[in-house]
Amino acid sequence: MIFNLMASWMPNFIVSYLGSTVTPGEAGSQFWALIYVLIIFTGVSVAVMAMNWLERKALAHFQIRLGPMRVGPHGLLQPIADALKLMLKEDIIPAEADQFVFWVAPLIGLLTAFAVYTVIPFGPSQAVSDMNIGILFMLGVSSLGVLGIVVAGWASNSHYPLIGALRSSAQMVSYEVAMGLVVVSAILMTSLNENGTGTLSMIGIVRAQEQQGIWFIFKFFPLGLIAFIIFAIAMVAETNRAPFDMAEAESELTAGYHTEYSGLRWSLFMLAEYAAMIAVSSIAVTLWLGGWMRPFLRLLHGPSWDFIFSLFPGLTFLGLAAIAFIGVVRMPAHFFFKIQKIGLAAFAGLLGFIALLLLVIAVAGRSADTSVGARLNQSIGYIYWFLFKVAVFMYLFIWYRATWPRYRFDQLMRVGWKVLLPISLAVFVLTAIVGVLVS
Amino acid sequence: MAPVGTPYFFYALAALALVSGVLVITRRNVVHSALALIVTLLSVAGLYLMLYAPFVAGVQIIVYAGGIMVLFLFVIMLVNIERSSKDRRFNRMWPVGLGAAVALLALFVFAFTKGKTLFPDRMMSLPESSNTQQIATMLYGDAGQIGPYTFAFEIASLLLLVAILGAVIMTKKKI
Numbered sequence: 001m002i003f004n005l006m007a008s009w010m011p012n013f014i015v016s017y018l019g020s021t022v023t024p025g026e027a028g029s030q031f032w033a034l035i036y037v038l039i040i041f042t043g044v045s046v047a048v049m050a051m052n053w054l055e056r057k058a059l060a061h062f063q064i065r066l067g068p069m070r071v072g073p074h075g076l077l078q079p080i081a082d083a084l085k086l087m088l089k090e091d092i093i094p095a096e097a098d099q100f101v102f103w104v105a106p107l108i109g110l111l112t113a114f115a116v117y118t119v120i121p122f123g124p125s126q127a128v129s130d131m132n133i134g135i136l137f138m139l140g141v142s143s144l145g146v147l148g149i150v151v152a153g154w155a156s157n158s159h160y161p162l163i164g165a166l167r168s169s170a171q172m173v174s175y176e177v178a179m180g181l182v183v184v185s186a187i188l189m190t191s192l193n194e195n196g197t198g199t200l201s202m203i204g205i206v207r208a209q210e211q212q213g214i215w216f217i218f219k220f221f222p223l224g225l226i227a228f229i230i231f232a233i234a235m236v237a238e239t240n241r242a243p244f245d246m247a248e249a250e251s252e253l254t255a256g257y258h259t260e261y262s263g264l265r266w267s268l269f270m271l272a273e274y275a276a277m278i279a280v281s282s283i284a285v286t287l288w289l290g291g292w293m294r295p296f297l298r299l300l301h302g303p304s305w306d307f308i309f310s311l312f313p314g315l316t317f318l319g320l321a322a323i324a325f326i327g328v329v330r331m332p333a334h335f336f337f338k339i340q341k342i343g344l345a346a347f348a349g350l351l352g353f354i355a356l357l358l359l360v361i362a363v364a365g366r367s368a369d370t371s372v373g374a375r376l377n378q379s380i381g382y383i384y385w386f387l388f389k390v391a392v393f394m395y396l397f398i399w400y401r402a403t404w405p406r407y408r409f410d411q412l413m414r415v416g417w418k419v420l421l422p423i424s425l426a427v428f429v430l431t432a433i434v435g436v437l438v439s
Numbered sequence: 440m441a442p443v444g445t446p447y448f449f450y451a452l453a454a455l456a457l458v459s460g461v462l463v464i465t466r467r468n469v470v471h472s473a474l475a476l477i478v479t480l481l482s483v484a485g486l487y488l489m490l491y492a493p494f495v496a497g498v499q500i501i502v503y504a505g506g507i508m509v510l511f512l513f514v515i516m517l518v519n520i521e522r523s524s525k526d527r528r529f530n531r532m533w534p535v536g537l538g539a540a541v542a543l544l545a546l547f548v549f550a551f552t553k554g555k556t557l558f559p560d561r562m563m564s565l566p567e568s569s570n571t572q573q574i575a576t577m578l579y580g581d582a583g584q585i586g587p588y589t590f591a592f593e594i595a596s597l598l599l600l601v602a603i604l605g606a607v608i609m610t611k612k613k614i
Binding site for chain 1: 496501506508516
């Protein structure tokens with residue numbers, strides 16, 4: 001009933017699209033592809049800002065500090081203030097720098113970091129396009145990201161950036177090898193079906209996990225698990241994050257490859273780094289953690305379990321609203337905090353409203369009288385579970401940074417070439433052997 | 440989905456490949472040359488995509504633009520660019536280069552004019568969605584059989600292995 005009401009005031013093509021089961025690329029709809037691109041671009045930018053805040057807060061709490069507290073309640077507006085500051089800051093190009101290359105380097109990083117989002121499957125039809133070579137495209141384009149770093153380090157014409165760039169290129173090339181091999185072992189697992197053909201398409205990989213009824217992390221235990229762990233290590237090295245942040249080791253190289261950058265260009269590097277983190281986490285989620293599938297799809301099946309799991313998005317937002325509301329209650333009763341209190345209360349109200357909306361869709365979608373309602377309910381579930389898994393990885397990135405000391409460069413190379421590479425080769429060969437024996 | 444604006448994409452990519460290819464040999468700064476080479480490789484990858492060969496395009500990006508060019512840049516950065524840009528350039532071989540270019544041009548003209556009789560007169564009609572599988576069948580053959588290119592493929596991989604071992608042996612005095 002709700003969906004009929006909704007359908008009556010929404011333009012027809014939106015309603016027809018909500019019931020669609022193919023990606024815009026497959027449907028050949030350039031309009032929807034453009035809308036998807038805009039949504040993803042905005043979403044990733046907002047996610048990077050949120051991640052910026054969360055990282056500073058979480059790191060501070062790990063170290064028993066408060067973190068940003070001044071701008072907005074609990075520093076919630078800090079990323080916006082930072083972004084404004086960076087935009088207004090003077091954009092310095094060193095006199096000895098190579099002007100053009102210095103200018104183009106952050107753009108290379110940013111373009112490659114965002115280009116990979118075209119194939120990330122947020123759901124079976126929630127991707128810009130489903131390429132036949134999806135995973136190959138993602139690995140290839142994200143490996144181009146290192147060019148931005150290398151070129152930035154060289155163009156700065158300064159010692160620290162150059163050393164950072166050299167370290168970064170050596171590190172990325174080394175860890176790409178182990179990463180590629182474990183990705184291949186996951187792709188081998190997709191071919192274990194009746195006609196024995198695997199797939200490189202991101203959506204196809206999740207579909208294969210759906211058909212085989214198992215996430216690839218649990219497939220051929222412990223082979224899938226080892227492959228996943230190697231990927232999880234290599235992806236931290238690929239994105240130059242602690243404990244492998246040799247390229248920007250601040251105690252050794254001041255800021256590494258972006259030492260000479262300031263203002264907007266510097267912020268483009270940060271944006272690219274965080275966007276790349278989300279992208280590699282999405283690869284890990286797609287290949288080993290079942291992509292958009294909810295947990296226990298095989299074990300806890302049936303309409304009632306589906307309904308219970310479809311309540312999760314609403315409940316998550318309800319939890320966030322509750323946290324924000326507790327913040328309102330605990331705010332000091334001084335008149336300095338009046339505006340902050342009102343703002344936080346409004347934020348809590350917004351989160352609560354979204355929670356209510358999602359719960360209504362979940363309840364109404366259960367007994368949907370139109371296919372649109374059921375589709376909408378399903379789509380929210382797909383996107384929620386995908387983003388939930390990616391968010392876990394994002395938190396892990398912060399956790400690593402707070403927990404582990406930085407590796408020395410020779411240790412890093414030793415781990416990459418002498419530990420991860422042999423193990424990933426062994427996993428690859430064993431997966432192939434077990435796969436042949438099983439089928 | 441039907442391709443959109445195919446000729447325009449082709450001309451744009453081809454022009455980009457040519458212009459950046461010329462830049463590779465005319466720039467004095469080595470890093471600029473390397474960057475131009477990356478642009479050339481990427482536009483060639485785009486041309487592969489237009490020929491409905493996404494797998495080849497993906498491999499081109501991973502192997503050449505992603506892997507080899509990073510190594511190129513890595514090596515270039517260890518070289519003193521200040522001095523090398525002032526050095527006299529090693530281009531006394533231009534008559535040989537010119538001869539090779541003319542020979543290649545003649546080959547292209549020959550293939551362009553006589554192409555109808557040399558090559559099968561039909562379009563490749565590989566569906567984009569099974570391109571990767573088709574390449575796999577050509578390289579490894581159908582189940583239980585040997586494909587037409589299996590031997591060449593394996594020999595090439597052996598050659599690469601020998602090259603890797605050779606590089607290791609040359610750099611390490613004691614193994």
